Amino acid sequence: MITSHNGPQPADFTDVRATNLAVVLRFVRENAPCSRADIAASTGLNKATVSSLVADLIDRRLLRETGLTEHRVGRPATMLVLDGSPYAAIGIEINVDYITAVAVDLKGEELLNWRRSFPGGTSGPGQAVVAMAALARRVVSRMTKEARQVLGLTVAVPGLVDVDGIVRVAPNLGWRDADLAGDLTKALRDPGFPVLVDNDANLAALAEHRFGPHRNAANLVYVTGEMGVGAGIVLDGRLRRGGQGYSGEIGHLELDPAGPVCRCGRRGCLEAVAGVGAILAHTAPDASPSDLELEIDEVVRRARNDDREVLALLENLGRHLGRGMAAVANLLNPEVVILGGYYVPLAPWLVGCAEEEMYGRVLAPGGGGCRLEVSTLGYGAAALGAAARVLDSVDSGRLPAQR
């Protein structure tokens, strides 16, 4: 595919072909089932060209013909759909206490979703690589058994991942400067597919952009509330990682210089006043990070029972969150900000006040058209996004070889 954004990148015919193959593939993904004639009419490509492109994609087993249309004037059309069966994309998410693996087919249909508990907190990625490699091998072998070719594997890490895929800092895992992609590739011994690493919020944003209800939005921000708070930024239809890959670090956006002390040492960081930790500090002051999910469940239970203290804490959190999101909305003007992670179960008590604060602070007329929404993708968003990362590279022209 012809990439226009970074300097002199000459184009030739193979680029045209790749671009048009990707155009057809994406069109079918979004409009399946559809006919060759539909594709030609909607994309502007010539009928003959579409036929040639479709034949190519069928050869590569990316598309498949289904039945014909009936009971219409004129020759019935041969309908085309994405062929889900021959390929798989794998996404793995690692966190303090668990590893999640998902596999999806070309359509994005989830093929499997495995979660393994994982005793994190060790002093390096060594054990994690072993555990991830083991899990990945089992996923790959399952996919192979289903006669699927694995297109790629991406790992979502809660930390700073630089442009080369090196994990620079992952505070909750205790990692620094870990070449996870390299180590994992080695552990998998020539896996035959690319292994990538990226930040979890970035990948969750990608998942929303591809699979979420706001998949039409070319500009969206995904904000994840775990122990920390991170964001993934999609602008003009692509993930924006910044100069070194460290974009989206909003956890230490300073909201109130007189606020509570954050674990980073300063006061009033978004994370300290609007992270889920800000609530747990009151309701379960000595919970360990690995009990996070249970503690949140407890908060939800108390909120459901109209526990005054918890409701007040949640409202306070929501207001601070709304202020943070206003900053994001003013700076980036996305169509939507999507709350994920532990913000999801807490959303019923957060979103109202967060919205109120946010809309009141966005300068652009009509709030700049920016809505605040809650993720519907569940906890596995980052893992799903990791798989989506693989599909993205297919969609942008890196098709699997013919035959």
Add this chain to the structure above:
Amino acid sequence: MITSHNGPQPADFTDVRATNLAVVLRFVRENAPCSRADIAASTGLNKATVSSLVADLIDRRLLRETGLTEHRVGRPATMLVLDGSPYAAIGIEINVDYITAVAVDLKGEELLNWRRSFPGGTSGPGQAVVAMAALARRVVSRMTKEARQVLGLTVAVPGLVDVDGIVRVAPNLGWRDADLAGDLTKALRDPGFPVLVDNDANLAALAEHRFGPHRNAANLVYVTGEMGVGAGIVLDGRLRRGGQGYSGEIGHLELDPAGPVCRCGRRGCLEAVAGVGAILAHTAPDASPSDLELEIDEVVRRARNDDREVLALLENLGRHLGRGMAAVANLLNPEVVILGGYYVPLAPWLVGCAEEEMYGRVLAPGGGGCRLEVSTLGYGAAALGAAARVLDSVDSGRLPAQR
């Protein structure tokens, strides 16, 4: 040029040609003088292709052959340079008290830089359109007299400009929902070149990206300190405008809920604590907006004379500014944040403490590689960027017709 970022956009041969023409043009812009052989070697295009492309560009009078190299083994090379003479791009910047017009040639050489005082503050863009049209006509006629073809005109406006070029709100000008591009096109009566409108900070960012000392940075943020504070965001080599075109509104980033009241009604906005108005409120409480420049000169004078009060105010402003820039750096991870507008003359007293605050707050290792710098483009940055906007569309493949 083949744009890959927004949905199905099929490609054909003319796209390949346009892409490669743009590749050659950009290469020559950055490496002139150079030979056809250089271009082929560096871009990877075939020598024959380069010859054909260069011939085309010479036909369109975008390139010109200069002398030959001498005293080298082998056949001497015909050197190529951008042909500055036959074209011009016009940028106009409108502000409360003045209108600036600049014209540049293809190389970006400034052909003229006119500044007219303009009694703003009226209740609509009508007078401004008349004044701008008059100025534009004079610039155009000067360009025509120099036998230059005008490639386009862009207007920089201090306000929110939506994706269609409508000025939604321009507080200092008192405008709302003004179709400036349309009105100006009408006033110029079929000018024969495109007329565009964009936000001033966006365009200044573009100027930095093309002409500034950090022109290599694919990710940069330009922050302008006028009465308000605005930002222009370049990520992955292109201006990012957000969903509706309202990105970069950092003026009302809330830094301190207990801070001074902002003109927006809330407290502690970046604009209220780190806008130049925050100083003038103390040093010249009843200055009119149109005296801004004089008042800033006075502040600079007092700072040079070690006026304690002013130095303290500047340090305070710098610290707040640094905190705001830390938010930007954490969220976007640009290679550089460039301070412009009235921050430039005040920079000697601001940058030190702003940097200190910023670097201390950026989470990524090594500050994420993000530097804080001061614009060297002067007051006309937005007007220059407006002209650069025109050149950008040429560079991305919209070449003037042959002959």
Add this chain to the structure above:
DNA sequence: GCTATTTGTTTGGCTATGGAACTAACTAAA
């Protein structure tokens, strides 16, 4: 003057698009 070297052009082959004509397969109506 001869050779080596480098530049730029010419020629031919190849790929992939677009347009037009054509075949295919159906519905609807006479």
Add this chain to the structure above:
DNA sequence: TTTAGTTAGTTCCATAGCCAAACAAATAGC
């Protein structure tokens, strides 16, 4: 049942524009 009309998809050909290789041109150095 035949015929006209409609839509789908293929075939054939012209064209654009890339690449590779051969070639012509112009120099330095011996």
